[in-house]
Amino acid sequence: MTGARFDPTLHDVARLAGVSHTTVSLALKNDSRITPNTRGKVLEAARSLGYVPNETARGLVRYRTGTLALVSDSFSSAYEAELLRGIESAMRHNHPEFALVQYSTGGREARSEEIHRRILRSNAADAVICLAEPPSPSVILAYQQSQKPFVLFAENVEGASWVHCDGKLGAQLATHALLEAGCYNPGIVTSSFQNGQPHCDPERWGVFQKLCLDSGVVPHTFEIELLDFSSGKSLAARIPREVDGIFCAAGDLVAIGLLAGFREKGIQVPQDLKLVGYDGLDVSSLVSPGLTTVAQPLEDMGRQAVQFCFSLLSNFESSGLSRLFEPILLRRGST
Amino acid sequence: MTGARFDPTLHDVARLAGVSHTTVSLALKNDSRITPNTRGKVLEAARSLGYVPNETARGLVRYRTGTLALVSDSFSSAYEAELLRGIESAMRHNHPEFALVQYSTGGREARSEEIHRRILRSNAADAVICLAEPPSPSVILAYQQSQKPFVLFAENVEGASWVHCDGKLGAQLATHALLEAGCYNPGIVTSSFQNGQPHCDPERWGVFQKLCLDSGVVPHTFEIELLDFSSGKSLAARIPREVDGIFCAAGDLVAIGLLAGFREKGIQVPQDLKLVGYDGLDVSSLVSPGLTTVAQPLEDMGRQAVQFCFSLLSNFESSGLSRLFEPILLRRGST
DNA sequence: TACCGTTATTTTAACGTTAAAATAACCTTA
DNA sequence: TAAGGTTATTTTAACGTTAAAATAACGGTA
Secondary structure, X not given: OOOOOOOOOHHHHHHHHOOOHHHHHHHHOOOOOOOXXXXXXXXXXXXXXXXXXXXXXXXXXXXXXXXXXXXXXXXXXXXXXXXXXXXXXHHHHHOOOOEEEEEEOOOOHHHHHHHHHHHHHOOOOOEEEEOOOOOOHHHHHHHHHHOOOEEEEOOOOOOOEEEEEOHHHHHHHHHHHHHHOOOOOEEEEEEOEEOOEEOOOHHHHHXXXXXXXXXXXXXXXXXXXXXXXXXXXXXXXXXXXXXXXXXXXXXXXXXXXXXXXXXXXXXXXXXXXXXXXXEOOHHHHOEOOOOEEEEOOHHHHHHHHHHHHHHHHHXXXXXXXXXXXOOEEEOOOOO | OOOOOOOOOHHHHHHHHOOOHHHHHHHHOOOOOOOHHHHHHHHHHHHHHOOOOOHHHHHHHHOOOOEEEEEEOOXXXXXXXXXXXXXXXXXXXXXXXXXXXXXXXOOOHHHHHHHHXXXXXXXXXXXXXXXXXXXXXXXXXXXXXXXXXXXXXXOOOOOOEEEEEOHHHHHHHHHHHHHHOOOOOEEEEEEOEEOOEEOOOHHHHHHHHHHHHHOOOOXXXXXXXXXXXXXXXXXXXXXXXXXXXXXXXXXXXXXXHHHHHHHHHOOOOOOOOEEEEEEOOHHHHOEOOOOEEEEOOHHHHHHHHHHHHHHHHHOOOOOOOEEEEOOEEEOOOOO
């Protein structure tokens, strides 16, 4: 049941080289106190045994891990994929010595809390980027107290550093696109509600509501649980025929799902209904018709998050970095 | 520079509860040796201090981590996303107490080696699923010796457990689709060559070659470095006009990129050229025209890999589990 | 009341590393 | 040649946990 444990340790190398384990430790990190002669012996012994340091033991005493942790709701989201592209490229270019590990919350809040606590308590990483829903204030406070760099993709989170793309502006772009196109019975697709508003990106819904009402139209709201292709596709069946424009604030993937659902249902886009997505994922340009969408500079945002982590890591007194990116509207066939 | 370290430990809880640290340890894991009375005191003390166990220290002595590690080339690949969906769902349903972490190799072989060694040596996980390129034989041997369950997505790897989808059959389905449609100047898009064949999934290329030659046509081969949308798109420009059929063995994402490239170039699919992809990703049904593709049951494969890990974990003498899945051809607009 | 067998708890020793303190070895210099 | 100062290496003590061994406390029996 329990795994085998027979990898060579510092002590094994030490015994073979005829020195103490501390000498091996120092020799391996090229400490100037060790003579070239003994270092040679140590290196040879380490090589012949195939010694690899145990990072767990190391982390316990050093309190540094050489690891950047990502916490995301799911490993398989396309939205996160583009952020990850930026994060990975920044790490590869600027911090190649760091390991990148990703934790999945499975979208469950309790699990998310558990993961953050575990990372903090077990010091599993030197810095954390959170792609998932922002954790509870108590977790954020814990990060603050631990002085561990913590960056999340959300706006104006008290006590944390963040990177965000202006949702109000994005919603404005999307709503105008629909209203200008003459929609008089528009709807919005959002994540499911909590406390009277969508549980993620409520600002998009707020702006859409306001602008519609300002223009004298009363908009529909359609909530979905999972923000993916198939839930978009099945939602399409539940949208009344009189709706003539949809702002899919839940993201491009859902919008692409809607597109597929509408096609099955015989609703023509953009003739019968205009559709605007959100995110600007690559694939949104490939569907038929092309999806008009509010594009976020996801790769740049990912890179920025990494940069924040490392500036916080090098001088941790400067807390609370943040940056708001601007979205743009990509007009395509669906409007 | 170094992080703060002030989370409460077993000793802190012990002091507050007026018992020894071992008692706390036992009480927290509900050991029957501890009286309900002292357990109560301990639990109360632990709660009031907000005690969370340090998994690093725990892992050092227990040699069990409650973690399943995934090693992938990149966090952002769509192919892996569907595998991950299966892996995540299996974990969530059958092993919810396990943490799931993912390591990224960035596609570099040296990094991959380093990551595997680190996982093994530092016992970072109880089992490992490798979505990336199979590692070197020496790493595979190390996994074998460590008796740590190790499952990879590749075929017939000596000494490892694996899950694979029959590439020969898949290539056969794709090639026949092109030849039956009357292509007499077909080509294949593969990953870049190493030792005279594509460095990943060489079997697809081999079968395609053979079947084409058997039918009396000499096929083209187009290699690409990165297996993603944009490299597919830019490859399109380099494909000669006389080519009338492409088997994109490099995957749907590349095929979708090709589609976009062909559209820009004014090549009509399927009139001027027929295109068959590989993988059967969701998005391949949404592009215009719909992509004919060889579908792998990726989610099922992911689930199977998880199941292998846990059967190996419970009785580690039975080594070398494997399963070959069958692909199917999804015929759509591109042929 | 002295002895034994339970049961409840504590003490001690690991796990594999790093950091600090201690020692040993070797040169200078007086 | 004894004292002092480097330099090279070793000893010791952490880090926070679990597991094994040791002890303490208690109740029952002879």
